[in-house]
Amino acid sequence: MKKTENTRPPGLALGLFRGFCHPDFREEIEGDLQESFHRNVEDHGVRHARKKFWWDVLLLFRPEIIVPIHFFAKLNFINMKKSDWLLFAALNLLLVFLIVVPFLPGPPNKAVIGLSGFSQLLGVFGMILIPLGVVWAMVEYRKFRQQKPPTNNWNNGFYFAILTGIICLPMYVLPASVATYAEGLWAGVSAAILLILALWKLIPQIRKLRHDSSFKFNPTPLYLLSIPLISLVARLLLTEPISDFSRQQVITQSETLITAIEAFKAQEGQYPETLEDLTPTYLNKIPRPSVMGVLRFEYEKTADAYNLSFNQWLHFGATQEVVLYNKNDQQLPKGYFASFDTSQKGWRYYWFD
Amino acid sequence: MSQLYLGEFEEIVLLTVAVLDGKAYGMSIIDEIKSRLGRNVSLGAVQTVLKRLEEKGMVSSDFGEATAVRGGKRKRYYTITSTGQQSLTVMKEQRMALWNALPHPFALNFI
Numbered sequence: 001m002k003k004t005e006n007t008r009p010p011g012l013a014l015g016l017f018r019g020f021c022h023p024d025f026r027e028e029i030e031g032d033l034q035e036s037f038h039r040n041v042e043d044h045g046v047r048h049a050r051k052k053f054w055w056d057v058l059l060l061f062r063p064e065i066i067v068p069i070h071f072f073a074k075l076n077f078i079n080m081k082k083s084d085w086l087l088f089a090a091l092n093l094l095l096v097f098l099i100v101v102p103f104l105p106g107p108p109n110k111a112v113i114g115l116s117g118f119s120q121l122l123g124v125f126g127m128i129l130i131p132l133g134v135v136w137a138m139v140e141y142r143k144f145r146q147q148k149p150p151t152n153n154w155n156n157g158f159y160f161a162i163l164t165g166i167i168c169l170p171m172y173v174l175p176a177s178v179a180t181y182a183e184g185l186w187a188g189v190s191a192a193i194l195l196i197l198a199l200w201k202l203i204p205q206i207r208k209l210r211h212d213s214s215f216k217f218n219p220t221p222l223y224l225l226s227i228p229l230i231s232l233v234a235r236l237l238l239t240e241p242i243s244d245f246s247r248q249q250v251i252t253q254s255e256t257l258i259t260a261i262e263a264f265k266a267q268e269g270q271y272p273e274t275l276e277d278l279t280p281t282y283l284n285k286i287p288r289p290s291v292m293g294v295l296r297f298e299y300e301k302t303a304d305a306y307n308l309s310f311n312q313w314l315h316f317g318a319t320q321e322v323v324l325y326n327k328n329d330q331q332l333p334k335g336y337f338a339s340f341d342t343s344q345k346g347w348r349y350y351w352f353d
Numbered sequence: 354m355s356q357l358y359l360g361e362f363e364e365i366v367l368l369t370v371a372v373l374d375g376k377a378y379g380m381s382i383i384d385e386i387k388s389r390l391g392r393n394v395s396l397g398a399v400q401t402v403l404k405r406l407e408e409k410g411m412v413s414s415d416f417g418e419a420t421a422v423r424g425g426k427r428k429r430y431y432t433i434t435s436t437g438q439q440s441l442t443v444m445k446e447q448r449m450a451l452w453n454a455l456p457h458p459f460a461l462n463f464i
Binding site: 025028029033034036056059065 | 378379380383395396397398400401404405416419420422423424426427428429
C-alpha cells in the first residue's frame with residue numbers, strides 16, 4: 001500500500017470535483033474517491049486508476065451532490081436571470097468541449113478538427129473583443145445600478161452590438177474561407193448556412209436593442225469576455241494532456257495492427273505492401289482509429305521494416321502531429337520542427353507546420 | 354406510507370447499511386453490494402442515495418477516522434434509523450404479500 005500512497009489522482013479531476021461538490025459532503029466523498037483510486041492503482045495499475053477516477057468524478061455530478069444554485073445566486077450581483085446564467089455556462093462549456101472533442105474517443109470525424117481549430121482561434125483573435133466587452137459591461141452595469149434607461153445614444157447596447165458584429169464577421173469569414181480552400185465546397189456551404197442562421201436569429205434582437213428602454217443588465221458583454229479567455233485557458237491547459245491521452249489511446253489500439261503485420265511477416269516471409277493485404281487472413285477488417293480527430297492509420301513498407309503512423313491536429317488545427325511507429329526506431333520523416341519520444345518502444349511523434 | 358416508500362436501489366443501499374452494522378461508509382457499501390449481489394455500482398450513485406436516505410430520516414451519519422489512503426479525509430459512517438428499519442419491514446411485508454398471492458402452479462414453475 002505504501003507505494004500507492006505516493007501516487008496521486010489526476011489533479012484536474014480532483015479540482016473539478018472540489019469545484020462542484022457541496023462543501024458539506026466534500027470531505028467524505030473525496031476520501032472515498034482517494035481510497036478507490038489507491039485500490040485501483042494496486043489492483044489494475046496507475047493508468048486504469050486515473051481513468052476510473054475521472055469517471056467516478058463525472059458520475060458524481062448529480063443534483064444531490066453539487067453546490068446548490070442559491071450558492072451561486074449570492075454572486076449574482078447583476079441580477080441576471082437563472083436561464084441567462086445557464087445559457088452562459090452551457091455555451092462556455094460547449095466551447096471547451098469543441099476544443100477537446102477531436103481528442104476524445106469516438107468515430108473519426110473530419111468536422112471536429114475544424115471546429116476545434118476555430119474554437120481555439122477564438123482565444124487569439126477574440127482578444128480584440130475583450131476591451132469592447134469591458135466597456136459594454138461597464139455601461140450595462142451603470143445602467144443597472146442607476147435603475148434608469150440610458151439617456152444618451154452612445155451608451156445604447158445597440159451600437160456595441162453593431163461594433164461587435166463588425167469585428168466578429170471577418171473573424172468568422174477568414175477561417176471559413178480557409179476551411180473552404182482546404183476542405184472543399186461543403187465546408188464553405190456549411191459555414192455560410194451557419195452564418196445565415198446566426199444572422200437570422202441575431203438581427204431582430206440587435207434591432208430590438210435600439211429602442212430598448214429597460215435598465216436590466218444585458219449579458220452579451222459577458223460573452224465577449226468569457227469566450228476568448230475560456231478558449232485561451234482551455235487551449236493552454238487542456239491541449240497537452242488531452243492530446244497525450246488520445247495519442248496513447250490510438251497507440252494502444254494499434255497493437256492489434258502491429259501483431260497482425262508481424263504475423264503476416266512470420267507467415268509470408270515479408271512485410272505486407274499495404275494494410276489491406278492483412279485482410280481477411282490476419283484481420284477481419286482494418287481497424288479505424290478510436291479517437292474522433294484521428295482519421296486513419298497510414299502504413300508504408302520500408303527496406304527492412306515498415307512505418308505505421310497516424311495524425312492528429314493540435315494548436316488551432318494548424319500543427320499536424322504525426323505519430324510514427326518503426327520497430328527498429330528508424331523513423332526518418334522530413335520537414336518537422338519538433339520531435340518527441342513516447343513511453344512505448346518504437347513510437348515517436350513529430351510536429352509539422 | 355409515501356414517506357416510507359423506497360426505490361429498488363435505495364432499498365439495496367439501506368439494507369446494506371443495516372448489514373454493515375455501523376461500519377457502512379461509501380466504499381464499504383460499494384464493496385458489500387459487489388460481493389453479495391455481484392453488482393458494480395458507482396460512488397456517485399451510492400452517495401446520491403445515501404444523501405437522499407439521510408434527508409428522508411432513514412439513516413443517520415457521523416464522521417469516523419481519517420487514513421493516509423484517503424488523503425487524510427475522514428470517513429462518514431452511516432447507521433440505519435428506526436424509520437429506516439420500519440420502511441424496510443413494510444417493503445418486505447409488501448413483497449411477501451405479493452409472493453404469497455402468486456398462484457401455486459405458476460410459483461412452483463419458476464422457483
